[in-house]
Amino acid sequence: MSGGNVTSVKDFFIVGFPGLHPNYYALVSAVMFLVYLCILIGNGFFLLLFATNKSLHKPMYCIYISLVLSDVLFSTCTLPKIIARYWLQDGTISFAACFFQMYLVHYFGVVSSYTLAVMAIDRYIAVCFPFHYHTLLSNRNIFILSILVWVFSHPCSIMMVVRASPLPYCGANTIVHCYCDHVSITRLACTDRTLYSLPAFIYAMVVLLGSLAIIVFSYTYIILAVLKIPSAHGQLKTFSTCSSQLIIIALYFLPRCFNYLAVNTGITFNADLQIAIIMLYSLLPPMINPLIYSLKTQEVKKILIKELKKDQVSLTLCVRS
Template sequence: MVPDRNVTFVKDFIIVGFPGLHPSYYALISAVFFLFYVYILLANGTFLFLLATNKRLHKPMYFIYASLVLSDVLFSTSTLPKIIARYWFQDGNISFAACFFQMYLVHYFGVVSSYTLAIMAVDRYIAVCYPFGYHTIMSNRNILILCIMTWVFSHPISIMMVVRAFPLPYCGANTIIHCYCDHISITRLACTDRAPYSFPAFVYAMVILLGSLVIIVFSYSFIIFSVLQISSAHGQLKTFSTCSSQLIIIALFFLPRCFNYLAANIGITFNADLQIAIILLYSLLPPMINPLLYSLKTEEVKNILISKFKKHQVSLTLIS
């Protein structure tokens, strides 16, 4: 079939954000997103700085946290500046190529986080169920290899989604009803039936999410079973406390994501603003609360922070 030469193809896209948001709230929402971004950079950057400067934190668990934290920071950096510019400077334009590159980054860091959470669950499973063999199985070397593999093997699925979506004809609307470019929001704008292209992407996404989730569920099922065998109530509480922060992050990461993908592919529709709010829930909350959970619930990190704060106070006192 010869393409119609009169058809004008999209050269750039427009990030709309919340379609129902009144312009009088643009300054407020941009300020909120800006504060979120600054907090994410400072909080996660603090954790990475402590890890880099304190050998006491050079342990398998913290290397896994570092992988998750780095993924969170890079995801936020690839998405938040554009939506801040959209509301702050009314600059929602993004070029065709840049939009697809952002789509790649969004899905890539999502896959990295998914794999990393699975590794974290396995780490906790071995620590609780095989404590005497933990340092042999989950050595620093083995964990670093696993984390590197996570970042390497997250590329194919993300590249596949871009390669499948990029050649589609985009000759109609160019407004993306979202805060960033992702596969669903972009392919909805294609001037063709998106089902043959979106369904394989949906299957891959669900395999990644559910595959990681199955590993997590099995790991924590064995953890719970082992904890219940502990006779000491104090021991049970301590073990559950160690795992509780990870369970919070896992719930925030997986449950809204699975719901969003399922809703988009089985025809469930609801208010666009509500849908975007759900997406932001699982996109921004984990990067914001991860440092708090890992700092406030981990004694080593907490003690290092306190000691650095006290040293800072002493140095200020001497200077004054």
């Protein structure tokens, strides 16, 4: 590495979509603002349901709350700046703030990946070892496991920042992305980035594929256990308890795996299309996860129906009075 700790770049500029015409800046910022609003309202609503209904204080929902918090925090650390970039033409971000955002982006990504693996383990034990479920996965044990997920997601994310920040940044300062991440920042370094990007890529693969391996293992045994159930109704009922998680897992992992495979097999995309794909798999799951859990989970549906009936009775009484 040349240049040591000498850094001439003091600020970065977040470009967003490089091919976007200025005439569409207002539209894009409005769409992103609506997406952010949907994420806050949807996940906030689920947090409120969880806080006010003791029937949801079960291990499965406790794990999901961890995912909710990760989704909201990820969106909060990325969307406001890119919205400001297009709405207020303010795309400048300080050197320190950019690296802090990079840390948060990768940290919350790891938390989500680990949490989805824990969700798969939860369903595996529930289906394959139902009599031991409440012993192995009590609320206390799930709380401890969730804390461990948030704690053990720190070290490697910190390592990425520690390794990338001392690189000499002495040329271009434009980040062709909607937020600061390891790849978009280290591309701007005035040195060979291979020694720094390779460990980060290996780390990303270990986290992504390691979590995916746990999920595939869990659901393979779940499917085998379901197929052993004699009645079709029993099979459907058992597997329906996993359907919401399967949808969430598919939304999170499939587009990411596609993107990583495309990049590393020589398949090239237009820069705007690649950024759009990244933003889609980063923001679509946080936006629709609460809807999936509300529509695909019996306990949540019952609570929503109960609340709607309550509101209808209250409205009827108000009209009559």
